[in-house]
Amino acid sequence: MRNVPVSHYSHKIEIKVRDYECDLQGIVNNAVYHHYLEHARHEFLNTVGINFSSLSERGVDLVLTRAEIDYKFPLRSGDCFWVGTNAIQVSKLRFGFLQDIYRLKDDKLILQAKMTGTSLSKDGKPIPLKELEDLAL
Numbered sequence: 001m002r003n004v005p006v007s008h009y010s011h012k013i014e015i016k017v018r019d020y021e022c023d024l025q026g027i028v029n030n031a032v033y034h035h036y037l038e039h040a041r042h043e044f045l046n047t048v049g050i051n052f053s054s055l056s057e058r059g060v061d062l063v064l065t066r067a068e069i070d071y072k073f074p075l076r077s078g079d080c081f082w083v084g085t086n087a088i089q090v091s092k093l094r095f096g097f098l099q100d101i102y103r104l105k106d107d108k109l110i111l112q113a114k115m116t117g118t119s120l121s122k123d124g125k126p127i128p129l130k131e132l133e134d135l136a137l
Helices: 030-047 052-057 130-135
Strands: 011-016 060-071 080-089 094-103 108-121
Touching (some): 030 060, 030 094, 030 108, 080 130, 094 130
Antiparallel strands (some): 060 108, 080 094
C-alpha cells in the first residue's frame, strides 16, 4: 500500500495481544485486527474532540464503508504492538484512515490498512462532517 516513516502518524496507541484473541495456530485471528484498528480510530477521534456519543446525539452516525488490509506478519499471544493512524479526505462525503500496526519490540510491520467511512444522517443519507474534514492530512 504505502511506506510511512514510523514517526509520521497523527496518533499512536499501544496494545497487548490477549490469549483469547489467538486461533488454534497460536496467532492473532485475522478478524481481531479489525478490533485493534477500530479501537485505535476511536481513540484518535477522542483525542481531537470527536466523540461518537455526541455525534449520535446530534443525529450523525459514522460508518465504515470499506476495509482494505494487507497482512504482513502475524502477532502472537503476549506481543505488544502499536497502531499508527492518519486521517485523509477521500471525497466530499468520504473520509479515510491510513493505519499501520507494528510489533513494539522491533517495529516490525504487521499490517497496513486503509479504512474508508462516511457520516450519515439519521435517515441514512451521507452528509459532510466539518470535524473530519479538518483532520485530513
